[in-house]
Amino acid sequence: MRGGKGKIHHECRQRGIALVLVLWVIVLLSIIAGAMSMTQRTGVMMTGNIRQEREARALLNAGLNFMALMLERRNRPVEDNPWPVDGRLHPFSFRGRILWIGAAPEEARIDLNQARDEVLLGLFRSIGLEEDQALALRDAILDWRDKDNSRHAEGAEDRDYRSEGRPIGARDSRFLSVEELQQVLGMTPEVYKKLVGALTVDARQRTVNPAFASREVLLAVPGVTPEEVDEYIAQRRQAREQGLPVPMPAFGGAFFKNSMGTRYRLFAELDLADGKKAQAEMVVDTRKKTRKGYMVLQKKFGKPGSLGRAMLPQEEG
Template identity: 40%
Template sequence: MRSRRSKNKQNGMALVIVLWMLALLTLLAAGYSRMMRTETILISQHMQLAEARAMAEAGVWLAIQDLLAMEVDRKWLSDGREYTFTWYEGGISLRLQDEAGRIDLNTARAELLHGLLQDSGIDEAEAIGLLQAIMDWRDRDNLPRTAGAEDQDYRLAGRNYGAKDGPFNSVEELRQVLGMNDSIFAAVEPALTVYSHQPGINPVVATREALLAIPGMDDTAIEAFLAARASSGTAEELFTGSTDNRFLSPVRDQVIRVRSTGTRGENQVLLEATVLLSRNQDDPFSILAWRER
């Protein structure tokens, strides 16, 4: 009798152990399955991100190919308008912006820079001070303008550097100028370049922000011009008779900024390439800058 009870007890214990083992194995299997699902999702997301980046790169090279074509054969204008198209199982968005349509930090007339700073929302005294600090940064001497900034002013402001007394190497360098802050920079950056090397801008390809910086221009005139340009592709005649030619430049198609966005699923990659066009048979173009934003 005792032997039978002992045997039943052992069988019961064995059953409990087996049930616990089955429960543990079930938990392990569920955890492994969940882990595999997570890894599958992550791999899929990484693949789509890589595909989006490849599409963005393809957009850049397609844009360069178009820029090198004869003007009559070109599909895309370089005035900043957006072009979108499907590419395999994703999409590409392109914007081509001629740098001749931006205000050159190194060569632009002071009046253009002044107008741009005024449009950034700061008051007149601050605009003049910042303008003169920019001029002091880019000129070759160490003589401060009335409201400008040279080496001593930077030291008094606690900076460990002084005025450069030389050209800007990039628009980003403008952040170092005394008086510049993030909000002003965000407002003026879309209108600026260091690649046009012109005192004025070409209205055929100019950005809205750059056009508004021209003395005497207002929102109504600019919007009318942009609407006409969007429909005709040029509309240069709207500027030739009413605007001071000192602020305009005929130069174009030398340096183009290409912004290409590749989209695959929920993933997007934006690449920005600045391209110098030489159209030399052996070396038709060169990349001046390339970054992922």
């Protein structure tokens, strides 16, 4: 009897162990199934995001290309051209979607390679930099773009970059892009974000076209007051509403030139399904053509804020 009870106890113990093992296997299979399900969901989401991004880029490209085509009509009367070169965004329907497209002369921005010292300083003040930070950044930019290794009073040359653990040093040549400004000693992401919409390397001139310039650019004029700038912006808006030529400001003197030039910045914006926006911009030279149209000097895609301001819509409603 005692042996029979031991045998029964042994069998019960084996069954118990087997049950525990089965339960552990079930738990492991559940974990694996959950992980696979999560991986599949993530894959589906990534696929959806990639599809949305590709679709957005295709639509934005269509908007930019259409706006480039409309540059051929830039000298026609406004009533004969729904997409004028006026620095503002206008609706454009394509494949059942509404895009907002527009164009402005590149001369509406301050050329980073041509700007005078006092204009750069005025621009930095206009975005709220303290005087010492504005002077240091101005001088660092001058040291970056000049050919010598002589340091401006508050600037930065190779030895300053090396002391900050940046062995490449100053370029000692012209900026190739506005993005390069982020490599200048003293530049921060916050300051760059405020500056990017006011600067260019493609205007190739020291003057600015005030009819399309942003408030930050207008405030860069040495000695100008915010009240004078706001009064001019109101005059500019009123002239457009009445279909009249935009007047020249009473301030600025030789800094301003009412010239359209040959280079234009085109802009496209699209509302996405998730409530966000996608943007793109392209700079073209109408004086030069390729088999595909005007020569493209640069093209960028990004989220709102990463490309700077969308020309004048926020300013002029």
